[in-house]
Amino acid sequence: MIGRHLVTIQSGPKGDPVETVLVEEQVPIARELFLAFAIDRSLGCETVIASASGGMEIEEIALRDPRAILREAITPASGIWPFQIRTLTAGLGLAGRTAQAYHETLRKLLTLFRELDCSLLEINPLAITKDDRVVALDAKIGLDDNADYRQRLLADTARRDITDPVEREAARIGVSYVHLDGNIGCVVNGAGLAMSTVDILAHLGGRAANFLDVGGGADSAKVAAALRLILQDPAVKTIFVNIFGGILRCDVFARGLIAGLKLAGANLPVVVRLIGTNRDEGRRVLAESGLPLIVEDDLETAALRAVSIAAGGN
């Protein structure tokens, strides 16, 4: 298997290269259950999700029989109470030694979920063996990126697993970048505005090549690195820069942009919308650069211009 490509639902049609093989003992399965831990965003707590229908996707169970999904909210400070686990084992039809084993496994998994700062821990299937043991046969673990600083080992392992070189480079330089399949490269500050920029391009008939949030402290090195990320995509026909100066002052960004464009050797048409703090100084920096930038103040006018250029117009 090693060296081959394995195609699964998660890998997509291209598949992922197999680098490691895990060999496990064969387990005599009596029943297959579903058990997961996640963050309930609405309730602001951790939640445990259990079902007697293991082996199936939880979405599928939810569609087929929502009552087959059991949930218990966990209070962050106090953790899960024994009565809550008893509710689950009763609902799953577990008793005696099996219920006891399930109880212990659930507690261990909750400890793991918390101590490793997981955003998701899904065991599917969780097997009940013929000799009444509870064994995790598979696991899907999501990690909270914000906890990377205190989960170094896991974070480094997860980062090593990023196979896309562009995503790996984005993580290294500290910008949020998501590759999309259009031809307008986007440079924006702030996640909400960056999403909205991708949206307005689509609304006006264009397609963004990427989502990119340069963040608050965008100096020339960072802007240049971000531009290089965009320029490595051969589909990109134009770059749309949409910056709302707040903490990030327009003149500071404009200097970073000019230096970045020169450093990255960009020779594509660039549409720039720069407003907010120190807009006038920012525009002067752009004008004095001598670069053939297309500068627009209005969001829609600027976006339309980028869409038109990407479509082969001007």
Added chain:
Amino acid sequence: MGILLNRTARVIVQGITGKEGSFHAAQMREYGTRVVGGVTPGKGGTTHEGFPVFGSVAEAVRETGADVSLIFVPPPWAADAICEAASAGVALIVCITEGIPVRDTLLAVGEVNAHGVRLIGPNCPGLITPAAAAKVGIMPGSIHKPGTVGVISRSGTLTYEVVHQLTGRGLGQSTCVGIGGDPVIGTTFVDCLGLFEEDPETEAIVLLGEIGGSAEEEAAAFIKENVTKPVFSFIAGRTAPPGKRMGHAGAVISHGQGGWPGKAAALAAAGVTVIENPARMGETVAAWFEARRAAGPTTPGKKPGGRKRGSA
């Protein structure tokens, strides 16, 4: 008058001796906010940029009578800073810090609720009430203008964008609240909607949502039952691919949940005007005010699109 923040607010900054804390404390003072001091453990008794620095929040509250705390403490220590503020007895905590582990936020939110204190954020730009010249956050003060539009948002720069569009059309804001882009936050859309509904200064509400979670659906359910003022909404991330985190820790469509269509449909069904073009947010709100002006003073409390609320 606005919500949550008024002229009497006495503000301290936790992390005031850091680069951001220092810069924004000065910016807030310049805007007119009463910044009465700051806190940095180990640096009590000194002054920084003219602000007295205290070693603990409790001491700062005792010495200055502060009732609002703004937090710029780095992620590993931010939850501790939130809990310290809550136990010191301030009424409002605003946490700007981005990158706090969710596990820490869960514990801090639990603690804040136990103390009966309000937390805005984390990972938010803060809030501003222009008529009171009160700003507790990092937004550029100059783009705001006193007025009657309440703004609630999960985002930072997108909020500045809508404020820019509103102010450009002569529409000022009662209060703008950035509730934050993390999966778990202190104050929600629903909390702010309730406050704006009761605020006599607020005539219309702009709600800026984004993909991920179900905060917009919960807002829609609340609006349907409790809000008589017109609500306008833009939801960012309509074209975002599923499974990809779009910058904010909370902005991700996972397992088919949290996508644009469900949010837009829920809000529209609650009588909210859903704006599809982010360049037309200000224009859409202005059109409602224009239509109301044209219709004369006889149709207060009417929703855009003519849907009228039954009085609850």
